[in-house]
Amino acid sequence: MxxxxxxxxxxxxxxxxxxxxxxxxxxAEGAMVFITGRRLSELNLGAEQPGENAAGVQGDIGRLPDLDRLFETIREKAGELDILFANAGLGEFASLGQVTEAHFEKVFGVNIK
Ligand SMILES: NC(=O)c1ccc[n+]([C@@H]2O[C@H](COP(=O)([O-])OP(=O)(O)OC[C@H]3O[C@@H](n4cnc5c(N)ncnc54)[C@H](OP(=O)(O)O)[C@@H]3O)[C@@H](O)[C@H]2O)c1
Known part of the structure; x- marks a missing residue:
């Protein structure tokens, strides 16, 4: 096994x-794998190459409606989730006077939500 x-x-x-x-x-170790990303073309490639036990769900990990849709898809197709690899992330640095709300939202949206 x-x-x-x-x-x-x-x-x-x-x-x-x-x-x-x-x-x-x-x-390769037998899991059913869901992957996410914003680029649908890359997702299709991603879902094809790891094997038939992989499915892609397009979405932005920093957007709550996309997260809801993602977990709804997993619930429908697999029932429950055993393992989460929170891999999507970014680091963008700016000095205090240059940080904008958009910058804050982007970094916290992807890394924290
Ligand atoms: N490589 C390194 O040396 C290194 C070092 C330290 C930390 N890390 C961290 O390790 C993780 C993976 O790094 P990597 O080098 O493999 O990065 P990568 O090749 O740039 O891949 C990033 C992945 O995250 C996805 N992604 C980015 N923003 C997203 C968003 N808002 N919503 C959904 N998906 C999003 C991208 O897909 P789409 O573009 O299709 O959305 C892509 O699949 C990142 O969190 C990175 O910060 C990497």
Missing amino acids: KKFEGKTVLITGGTSGIGFATAQRFV
């Missing part, structure tokens, strides 16, 4: 980089 057989995994930001590589490893 594979290590993650029967487990459902969500990887935020799974369309490229570390998230995509992790999705491939979880699928």
Whole structure:
């Protein structure tokens, strides 16, 4: 039996980089993997390459309506979630006088919500 057989995994930001590589490893270990990202074209590629046990859900991880839709999709297709890899993130630095509300919203939206 594979290590993650029967487990459902969500990887935020799974369309490229570390998230995509992790999705491939979880699928190889038997998990059902959901990946998210904003770019639909990359998502299609992502859902195709890790294997048939992967599904892509387009969305921005910093937007609550997208998060609701994401978890609704997982609930419908898999019932429950066993593992979350909160991989999508960013670091953008600005000095105090240059920080805008848009900058704050972007950084906290992606990293915290
Ligand atoms: N690589 C490094 O050396 C390094 C070092 C320290 C920390 N990290 C952290 O490790 C994580 C992965 O790094 P990486 O190098 O693999 O990054 P990457 O190749 O740039 O991939 C980032 C992933 O996150 C997704 N993403 C970004 N913003 C998103 C949003 N608002 N909503 C949904 N998905 C979003 C991107 O998909 P879309 O563009 O399609 O949305 C992409 O799939 C990041 O959190 C990064 O900050 C990386």
